[in-house]
Amino acid sequence: MRTISAALIGAGAVLPLLAHATTAVPDPTDAGASVPAVAVQSAFDGYKSWQDGEAPGWTQLNRAVAPGHGKTGTKHGQQAGSPQEGKNGHGGDSK
Template sequence: MRTISAALIGAGAVLPLLAHAALPDPTDAGASVPAVTVQSAFDGYKSWQDGETPGWQQLNRAVAPGQGKTGTKHIQQAGSQREGKSGHEHGGESK
């Protein structure tokens, strides 16, 4: 047991000397520093836009009501109007 303890203490005493010998002094301005190469996160990036996209005016025209393409049609149902007034009155009590 004493031999193992002595070996561990000896290794613990020598270890800081070995660590400092391998690394340059951090206070030395002339110390050489290994070059760092970092791969860019954008290497191999491909844009999601493959081709021409329509402008906002063209998109608005495509969804505008009255174009007859894909818009919804408003159909008046029988009995939906009473006495010439619509069922969507504002500012009054419902009848």
């Protein structure tokens, strides 16, 4: 216990001497003070953009999903596969 107390007292006695040994910091309000150069590595160093490869254009994609004219045999407002007459459009008989 005595050695720990002696070490703490010795460290406490040396601490003020170490505080004065630090280098002088230039005054932050002095516009003419020299400033050390800062070297910061960019977060984008070594970045490679992702390439998907060849893809069809938007016109080709629109043509691929556009409904064909007259291919399904439906008329405006009618669902495919439902008869043209005799149904009310809800799957039940109209009575």
